Amino acid sequence: MAKADNAFRTIGEVADELGIAQHVLRYWETRFPQLRPLQRAGNRRYYRPADVALVRRIHTLLNSEGYTIRGVQQLLRSGDAETPQQASPVPPPPAADLIPALEAIRDELHAALAAQ
Template identity: 45%
Template sequence: MDEKPASATYKIGQAAELLGIKPFVLRFWESEFPQLEPLRTASGQRMYSEEQLGLVREIKHLLYEEGLTIEGARKRLEEKGPSELLREVRDELRAIRDLLAGSNDSDMEVRS
């Protein structure tokens, strides 16, 4: 019997669509940010975890919203360190989960 992974994973096209960027941008960022290392299937297919998506969101924010260069964004991520970055990603995912849970409760109240 196959076991499902503990957390969701997304193929590169799915991840790119969720993040609002093109797949080639994800591939490029992999070469520029050592922290961004998606899992690979036996056939070489990239699979992005929720944590990887959070990291990409952070990279996107640093580049597009803060206007940092790739080098500047890389340095900022290195300064944060993995534990702080993971903590931020975890907090963001919890906030999204809580937001979604709240909207589901609202939907149920409206339907009742």
């Protein structure tokens, strides 16, 4: 039986969802002050939906985007943790514009090699 989207999640559920170990989540709590799940009796952690979203963002930045812990800390501090995939992509220039420029570079390199 699946939980509702707005339900609290245990550390085990979050870890299983992301495919990481629970101790990694506990470590992230020491490195990212923004990540503060509720702790109830016996220090059981309960992640709110906002906490789960933050953990997903941290996981993506660290494991998919190649950021370091320090890099993610800086992004979260600045409030700009938007991943490059979420940012609006800059379209590449049309290939027709590149061909004349590349041909000119090729010709210059050919002339330089011939002069030696």
